[in-house]
Amino acid sequence: MIKKTALSPEKVNQQIVNWLTDYAKNAKSNGFVIGISGGIDSAVTSILCAQTGLEVLCIEMPIHQAPSQVSRAQEHIQQLKKRFPNVKSASSDLTSVFETFKKIVPEHENSDKVNLSLANTRARLRMSTLYYYAGIYGLLVAGTGNKVEDFGVGFYTKYGDGGVDLSPIADLLKSDVYALGEFLKVPHSILTAAPTDGLFGDDRSDEDQLGASYDELEWAMLQDEEKKSALDFTGREKEVFELYKRLNTANQHKMNPIPVCLIKKN
Structure with a gap:
């Protein structure tokens, strides 16, 4: 829900x-x-x-x-x-x-x-x-x-x-x-x-791919914004928070600007 x-x-x-x-x-x-x-x-x-x-x-x-x-x-x-x-x-x-x-x-x-x-x-x-x-x-x-x-x-x-x-x-x-x-x-x-991205030609949902519902991921995102850590949670909450942190870390390359090699002027 x-x-x-x-x-x-x-x-x-x-x-x-x-x-x-x-x-x-x-x-x-x-x-x-x-x-x-x-x-x-x-x-x-x-x-x-x-x-x-x-x-x-x-x-x-x-x-x-x-x-x-x-x-x-x-x-x-x-x-x-x-x-x-x-x-x-x-x-x-x-x-x-x-x-x-x-x-x-x-x-x-x-x-x-x-x-x-x-x-x-x-x-x-x-x-x-x-x-x-x-x-x-x-x-x-x-x-x-x-x-x-x-x-x-x-x-x-x-x-x-x-x-x-x-x-x-x-x-x-x-x-x-x-x-x-x-x-x-x-x-x-x-x-x-x-919710589904429809990219695999089958009926798998976003939750099937992500391993958590959007409700759960929203909760984890808000906890992360409050600087919480996995040590603050147990059970399913701990599992979801760790999943969120893992995905967030792995996909930083999508969220951050493309890295540019800056050439030294001297």
């Missing part, structure tokens, strides 16, 4: 919409392009962008996608287009591109590493597709990552779904996103679906 957020959805909604509007105008952009996955994060982000009144292009990019994810994405897009006249949509099925890629790269004996690399390849193909549309129509690529994913455990693909122009909801915890989603009238099918 997602815990109740302390934030005011109405105030957060207006702040983000104002921020998006100002950023796009200052960048002299026509609006935003967003990849729609059938999940809560992309649904909330696309509604926020739509409220700016600027052009919003929602893109479906299936790659051997589960039917349930496709149907949720289509349900959301249809609803969004009915609510906002500035929203358009397009679909680019990348399955054949992905299969061609698999044929031209070398095989490897470690199947786990191959599967993970191919999962990340899906995300990077989608990023390239979004920037293709962005370049044609003069749009900004809107990111859909939340705070737990982007700055907590680094649960995203570097130069994949992490490759964006701006991140409207990256300062919101997952529970904040759900609360905002309810306020914004995101379809019930999305609000109740188990």
Whole structure:
């Protein structure tokens, strides 16, 4: 169960919409392009962008996608287009591109590493597709990552779904996103679906991959911000906190700026 957020959805909604509007105008952009996955994060982000009144292009990019994810994405897009006249949509099925890629790269004996690399390849193909549309129509690529994913455990693909122009909801915890989603009238099918990145072509959830729920990871993130250590906890709390710290440490390369070798001037 997602815990109740302390934030005011109405105030957060207006702040983000104002921020998006100002950023796009200052960048002299026509609006935003967003990849729609059938999940809560992309649904909330696309509604926020739509409220700016600027052009919003929602893109479906299936790659051997589960039917349930496709149907949720289509349900959301249809609803969004009915609510906002500035929203358009397009679909680019990348399955054949992905299969061609698999044929031209070398095989490897470690199947786990191959599967993970191919999962990340899906995300990077989608990023390239979004920037293709962005370049044609003069749009900004809107990111859909939340705070737990982007700055907590680094649960995203570097130069994949992490490759964006701006991140409207990256300062919101997952529970904040759900609360905002309810306020914004995101379809019930999305609000109740188990979060998944959909990168492996099966029904595994984010919790299956991470080893903890978003509620648990939010708790660990807040404890870490309060400078707690694993010694402060026992049982499942200790297990989750150690998992969070391990993921946070391992994925710092995603969260920190790319290191640059600075040449000595003398």
